[in-house]
Amino acid sequence: xxxxxxxxxxxxxxxxxxxxxxxxxxxxxxxxxxxxxxxxxxxxxxxxxxxxxxxxxxxxxxxxxxxxxxxxxxxxxxxxxxxxxxxxxxxxxxxxxxxxxxxxxxxxxxxxxxxxxxxxxxxxxxxxxxxxxxxxxxxxxxxxxxxxxxxxxxxxxxxxxxxxxxxxxxxxxxxxxxxxxxxxxxxxxxxxxxxxxxxxxxxxxxxxxxxxxxxxxxxxxxxxxxxxxxxxxxxxxxxxxxxxxxxxxxxxxxxxxxxxxxxxxxxxx
Numbered sequence: 001x002x003x004x005x006x007x008x009x010x011x012x013x014x015x016x017x018x019x020x021x022x023x024x025x026x027x028x029x030x031x032x033x034x035x036x037x038x039x040x041x042x043x044x045x046x047x048x049x050x051x052x053x054x055x056x057x058x059x060x061x062x063x064x065x066x067x068x069x070x071x072x073x074x075x076x077x078x079x080x081x082x083x084x085x086x087x088x089x090x091x092x093x094x095x096x097x098x099x100x101x102x103x104x105x106x107x108x109x110x111x112x113x114x115x116x117x118x119x120x121x122x123x124x125x126x127x128x129x130x131x132x133x134x135x136x137x138x139x140x141x142x143x144x145x146x147x148x149x150x151x152x153x154x155x156x157x158x159x160x161x162x163x164x165x166x167x168x169x170x171x172x173x174x175x176x177x178x179x180x181x182x183x184x185x186x187x188x189x190x191x192x193x194x195x196x197x198x199x200x201x202x203x204x205x206x207x208x209x210x211x212x213x214x215x216x217x218x219x220x221x222x223x224x225x226x227x228x229x230x231x232x233x234x235x236x237x238x239x240x241x242x243x244x245x246x247x248x249x250x251x252x253x254x255x256x257x258x259x260x261x262x263x264x265x266x267x268x269x
Contacts, residue, residue, distance in 0.1 A: 001030070002260045003132055003142040003160065008167030009177055013197045017167050017222065018145045019047040019239040022105070024249045025141045027241065031104035033091055033137070035144045037128050039111055044145055045100065049238030050107045054097040057127060058111030090136040132160045162260045164192040165252075168218075170199045170207045179216055193255060196221040220255060222248050 004021075008014035015038070022032045036044045045052040091099065091106050100107040110128050128144070135142065144161065166181055168174040178194050185192055194216060199207060201223040211218050225242060241249065 001137065001139055001141050002162045002256065003135070003137055003144065004256055005144045005146055005161040005164045006167060007146045007164065007181075007192075008197075009169075009174060012167045012169050012174065013222075014167045015041070015044045015047055015145055016239055017165070017195065017197060018044065018143050020222070020241060020245065020249060021252065022048060022141075022143050023239065024241050024246075025253065026105045031091075031106075031140045033106045033108065033135075033140055033142045035128070035132070035142065036107065036109040037144055037146045042112065045107060047239045048105075048107055050100045050102060050105065053100045053107060053109055055095070056109040056111045057098060057131060060095060060098050061127070088136045089131070089134050091140070129160060159188070159190065163256050164190065165195055165220075165256070166192045167195050167197050170196060170203065175211055175214060175216060179214075182216070193220060193259070194218045195252065198222070198224045200224055220248075220252050222252070 006014055006018050006021075008017075018034060022034050025032050034044070034048060038044065042052065091101075091108075094108070098108060110131070132142075132144070164185065166178055168178050182192060182194075196204065196207060196211075196218050199221060204221045204223065208218050208221070222245070225245065
């Protein structure tokens with residue numbers, strides 16, 4: 001169906017938005033895969049209500065040291081940087097150890113930096129790009145939580161996604177960042193949909209008008225909900241879609257669907 005890249009500054013609520021959209025689409029009867037591309041934070045699995053996978057893609061490919069060596073050989077002209085050898089990959093084909101799954105709701109983590117010397121973000125970007133490019137996603141919604149870095153926007157990851165959703169807060173500094181991101185994406189021939197997140201419902205139109213006056217029209221919004229602000233326990237801590245959220249989530253999904261070529265009805269209900 002579609003690969004949707006979700007990006008945003010730290011604290012914008014990016015992972016919460018990913019969790020809400022994923023759980024909403026699962027409830028609509030769609031198979032959903034979430035790719036945790038944030039190399040530092042571990043909070044996404046809990047918000048989804050899925051356990052963290054036993055292993056990451058980096059683990060399956062020999063760990064960070066193996067990934068680094070492979071990339072260095074390729075840069076020196078003595079090897080290949082193709083991790084998946086142009087083989088199409090389906091979620092069902094991946095090792096069970098690197099997939100956390102409940103029926104047709106699945107989670108994969110690209111990699112997590114856990115020790116000094118493992119900071120190799122460009123290598124992880126290349127890995128994420130190749131995985132997404134080779135992923136057989138027909139009939140699936142794929143949401144990619146990219147972390148807060150902007151370096152991957154005009155680079156590899158964004159170029160293989162059918163849609164890019166940029167989560168932003170109502171504060172002015174996020175406006176400046178979003179305008180810069182749009183400029184970066186446009187230079188690469190890409191575009192993104194800004195999503196105004198965690199805002200008092202009565203302020204949405206006011207903030208929209210202010211942003212539009214500064215050159216950024218914002219169609220999508222997700223109000224602040226007290227249920228999302230409460231602390232969540234380890235067992236029942238996943239983000240839950242509340243009835244009052246449905247019109248907003250439906251509008252976001254509708255805009256994403258409109259941006260995707262050949263969108264259609266789910267294969268099952």
